[in-house]
Amino acid sequence: MKLSQFKFDLxxxxxxxxxxxxxxxxxxxxxxxxxxxxxNRHFRDILDYxxxxxxxxxxxxxVFSARMYGRKEKTGAKIEVFLLRExxxxxxxxxxxxxxxxxIRVGNKLYFGDTEELVAEVIDNTTSRGRTIKFLFEGTxxxxxQVLDKYGETPLPKYIKRKPDEEDRERYQTVYAKHExxxxxxxxxxxxxxxxxxxxxxxxxxxxxxxxxxxxGTFRPIEVEDLSKHKMDAEYYRIEEAASKVVNKxxxxxxxxxxxxxxxxxxxxxSVTAQGYLKxxxxxxxxxxxxxxxxxxxxxxxxxxxxxxxxLLIMTCAFAGYELTMEAYKKAIKDKYRFFSxxxxxxVI
Numbered sequence: 001m002k003l004s005q006f007k008f009d010l011x012x013x014x015x016x017x018x019x020x021x022x023x024x025x026x027x028x029x030x031x032x033x034x035x036x037x038x039x040n041r042h043f044r045d046i047l048d049y050x051x052x053x054x055x056x057x058x059x060x061x062x063v064f065s066a067r068m069y070g071r072k073e074k075t076g077a078k079i080e081v082f083l084l085r086e087x088x089x090x091x092x093x094x095x096x097x098x099x100x101x102x103x104i105r106v107g108n109k110l111y112f113g114d115t116e117e118l119v120a121e122v123i124d125n126t127t128s129r130g131r132t133i134k135f136l137f138e139g140t141x142x143x144x145x146q147v148l149d150k151y152g153e154t155p156l157p158k159y160i161k162r163k164p165d166e167e168d169r170e171r172y173q174t175v176y177a178k179h180e181x182x183x184x185x186x187x188x189x190x191x192x193x194x195x196x197x198x199x200x201x202x203x204x205x206x207x208x209x210x211x212x213x214x215x216x217g218t219f220r221p222i223e224v225e226d227l228s229k230h231k232m233d234a235e236y237y238r239i240e241e242a243a244s245k246v247v248n249k250x251x252x253x254x255x256x257x258x259x260x261x262x263x264x265x266x267x268x269x270x271s272v273t274a275q276g277y278l279k280x281x282x283x284x285x286x287x288x289x290x291x292x293x294x295x296x297x298x299x300x301x302x303x304x305x306x307x308x309x310x311x312l313l314i315m316t317c318a319f320a321g322y323e324l325t326m327e328a329y330k331k332a333i334k335d336k337y338r339f340f341s342x343x344x345x346x347x348v349i
Contacts, residue, residue, distance in 0.1 A: 001291050003225050006309045006317070008329055015159055016342035019171045023193040027337055027344040031328050033320055038331055043191040043345050046302070052204030054256040055246055057298065059186040059264045060209040062177035065152025070110035070120070077103055079110060081120070081133070082155065083148075084183060084215060085236075092135040092144065093123075097216070101129040112151045155183050157341055159307075172341070181213035181236065187341045188261035188302045208246040212237040212267040212285070222309060227290045232311065234284040237267040241280045247297060248277045259298035262312050265289070265319070268297040293318040301348045305332050305339040320348045 020026040024044040031038050041048075050056075066083045080099040087093040098104045104122055110133070112118040124132035137144050154164040154172050164172070174189035175197070197207070217233025224230050247268075250257050259265040270285035271278060276296045288311060301319050306312040317325040328346065337344045 001227055001314075001322070003222055003227060003309055005322070006313050008308050008326070008333075010308065010333065010339060014333065014336065014339050014343075016338035016340060016344075017160055017162060019167075019190065019342045020338075020344075023171075023175075023191050024196045026191050028191075028347055029328060029332060029335075029337065029344070030347045030349065031320060031324060032349055033324065036324055036327075038328060040335060041347075044196060046196075046347060047199060047203060047205075049300075049347065049349055050200075050203070050205050050256055050258065053206065053250060053253060054204075054258070055206045055208055055250040056200065056258050056260055057208045057210060057243070057247060057264050057268060058174070058176055058189050058192075058260045059212050059214075059267065060174070060176050060178040061182040061186060061211050061213050061263070062180040063155065063173055063182045063185050064180050065149050066155040066183040068112060068148075068152045070112045072103060073109040073111065075103075079104060081110065082183070082216075083152070084130075085181070085213075087132065089141065092137060094120075094133055094135065095126065096131055096133050097129045098122075098131050099129065101131075104131060118147050118151060157184070159340060160342065176207075176209065178209075179211050179213075179238075181211075183216060184214045185341060186212075186214060186261045186263045187304045187343075188264075188345065190342075191302075191345050192260075206246050206250065208243040210237065210239045210243055210264060210267045212263045214263050217286075222311065222314075227288075227314065230288055230290075230311075232286040232288045234286040235263075235266075236283075237270060237285050238282040239267060239271050239278065239280055244278045244280050251277060251297070256300055257298045258300040258302060260302045262301075262303055262315050265295075265298060265301060265315065269295065272296040289315045289318050291318040291322055295319060303346050303348070304341065304343050305329065305337055305346060307340065316346070316348070 026043045028043045068081045082097040084095040108122045110120045119136045120133040154168040213236045271281040
């Protein structure tokens with residue numbers, strides 16, 4: 001398939017700028033792959049589609065305060081520093097993106113905070129906007145993390161046209177977030193409240209947790225028309241034995257397995273045995289799922305409504321079918337669903 005097939009026109013007023021008042025009150029479109037039927041529901045109604053011993057697989061990655069603003073030495077120019085990942089804990093080396101990049105060269109120092117409590121030195125160029133920086137900080141690792149959190153802000157995507165506030169620190173994070181390392185939230189999971197999870201558990205639905213630290217690569221524009229030539233950035237993931245057991249038991253019992261989000265699906269599809277079961281793994285994945293694709297583990301998917309021509313939309317099309325997905329998106333626009341990270345949900349069964 002070609003990239004141009006995944007283009008659609010989205011009215012800007014449908015891009016959600018704030019989350020729903022209550023997590024589970026977000027709207028949810030339910031799409032049946034077999035019948036093509038589409039329903040308008042709310043996320044709290046997800047209970048109506050799953051039963052005792054079915055499994056929800058969730059991504060328990062935790063978003064950190066990845067966007068920082070520093071000043072360049074001598075000139076005092078304001079520089080945005082977006083932390084991508086830690087390369088070396090002992091030496092405090094980080095892979096980052098800087099903006100504006102043309103002003104930042106190897107050897108430059110960047111200062112953070114009014115008191116210049118935190119200083120970083122640029123030690124390498126990685127891409128046109130990418131740099132490796134070394135934070136010059138003398139304290140313990142815990143103290144360093146506290147300072148990063150103090151000067152960092154919630155990394156809301158740029159299409160949310162406002163400054164992040166205190167509410168975002170909680171709402172741009174799933175209620176089951178545990179392992180820090182993501183620069184973007186696994187957004188399908190944002191719709192679960194603790195109360196809804198409790199109601200699912202009372203019904204007998206099991207939860208299995210995997211970890212995939214979402215990087216900017218998930219959102220990086222695809223620049224090739226031929227999808228088979230696109231290379232995804234590698235992202236760290238981990239699947240523990242406990243999660244594998246829960247998923248494989250459900251598979252053996254012909255129970256439903258629902259992937260909560262495309263990042264979860266990428267983790268699952270990166271760790272499949274020859275017999276089609278889930279295996280415990282830790283490592284890096286650059287899997288790019290595009291049509292046609294045979295899915296091994298999950299038979300249903302919760303996701304949000306995504307940007308045109310993105311790997312997330314393309315994966316949804318691989319799972320639900322191209323025509324059906326694009327039909328669902330047309331309906332979502334007509335019915336004024338809210339799009340992207342703080343938007344509404346799509347359940348494909």
